[in-house]
Amino acid sequence: MTSVLPSAKASREDFVICSICLFCFQVCMLCSVGYHLFCCHRSEKTSRRWMALDYAGISIGILGCYVSGVFYAFYCSNYWRQVYLITVLAMILAVFFAQIHPNYLTQQWHRLRLAIFCSVSGYGIIPTIHWIWLNGGITASIVQEFAPRVIVMYLIAVTAFLFYISKVPERYFPGQLNYLGSSHQFWHILAVVMLYWWHQSTMYIMQYRHSKPCLD
Numbered sequence: 001m002t003s004v005l006p007s008a009k010a011s012r013e014d015f016v017i018c019s020i021c022l023f024c025f026q027v028c029m030l031c032s033v034g035y036h037l038f039c040c041h042r043s044e045k046t047s048r049r050w051m052a053l054d055y056a057g058i059s060i061g062i063l064g065c066y067v068s069g070v071f072y073a074f075y076c077s078n079y080w081r082q083v084y085l086i087t088v089l090a091m092i093l094a095v096f097f098a099q100i101h102p103n104y105l106t107q108q109w110h111r112l113r114l115a116i117f118c119s120v121s122g123y124g125i126i127p128t129i130h131w132i133w134l135n136g137g138i139t140a141s142i143v144q145e146f147a148p149r150v151i152v153m154y155l156i157a158v159t160a161f162l163f164y165i166s167k168v169p170e171r172y173f174p175g176q177l178n179y180l181g182s183s184h185q186f187w188h189i190l191a192v193v194m195l196y197w198w199h200q201s202t203m204y205i206m207q208y209r210h211s212k213p214c215l216d
Helices: 012-040 044-073 078-100 107-122 125-134 143-165 183-211
Strands: none
Touching: 012 044, 012 107, 012 125, 044 078, 044 107, 044 125, 044 183, 078 107, 078 125, 107 143, 125 143, 143 183
């Protein structure tokens, strides 16, 4: 905010979008920190509240990725930018309402929770394909510049998710990775890498838009 954006000659809109993006990322990380600090609270009710907050933080982090991605991807198409931003916001709000349900954090809803977050994350493929089509296909310069960054972000996310659900490597070394080297630690490292990668990608496409503004 004090050095990178001013040096990139960011506009007021750029500052707003980047502020929202960074705020969502920080809320996501803080909720995760809070859960891991207090999940062992002697009150089960308090522990479950922190777990719910952790899930809410993940949703907010995903929202931050969508806001910056949709804003710059549809920079020259105000109509579709509004459509996708409203749709994403509605999806995140729906997830929040689902989390209110008393069964949401139970083991019985484990697969449903995974399905919800996979759906919200995977939804980004739809605006991505639409964005590629609006820009003239995969041969367009902006698509070749930015699409690989989207692909890399999804590859990082999928890798993190595989660690999360497979419980590898601790499932093969029971009791030996309780402090270091567990799948959940790899999940967190890759989550931070993914958010950092998307932040850098946002800076990249922002500067691209400044150098090649909309034709109309």
